[in-house]
Amino acid sequence: MHAAFAYAAPLDRLLPRYKFHQDLAAGHLLAQLMAHAFAGCERPQALVPLPLHRARLRERGYDQALELARPLATTLHLPLHADLLRRVRATPAQSQLDGMARRRNLRGAFVVTGGPLPAHVALIDDVMTTGATLHAAAMALRRAGVARVDAWVCARTP
Secondary structure, three states: OEEEEEOOOOHHHHHHHHHHOOOHHHHHHHHHHHHHHHOOOOOOOEEEEOOOOHHHHHHHOOOHHHHHHHHHHHHHOOOEOOOOEEEOOOOOOHHHOOHHHHHHHOOOOEEEOOOOOOOEEEEEEEEEOOOHHHHHHHHHHHHHOOOEEEEEEEEEOO
């Protein structure tokens, strides 16, 4: 797991603006900062944004992980596999749950929908708190045959 930043000032103001208030310019800036932070990381064969469920996507209007992953893939010259992973279960917002409830909430939430599968991918997301969502997505990818799954997030909560 690689986090570009700790979830602290000023990101604790910028990330919610991006995620919940459609500030896509903030997202573009965050993606540029992530590209700089991850430039020295071992390169995966593809970037895979952590998908939203279609109901949450309709609600929000855009997928924040995908909007980070697009410019990140372009800047780092990596393939983007936006349709490789799908969230098939609408789950309550993780922010309202404790660690154990987060893990239970995500059982069976993700399926791998594409192929052929790269051997090494990096999951892209905006914020990591307990890691339950990233873990559930990584397990779905591993069960489908991906040998190595890294997580690249913009910020990690303390």
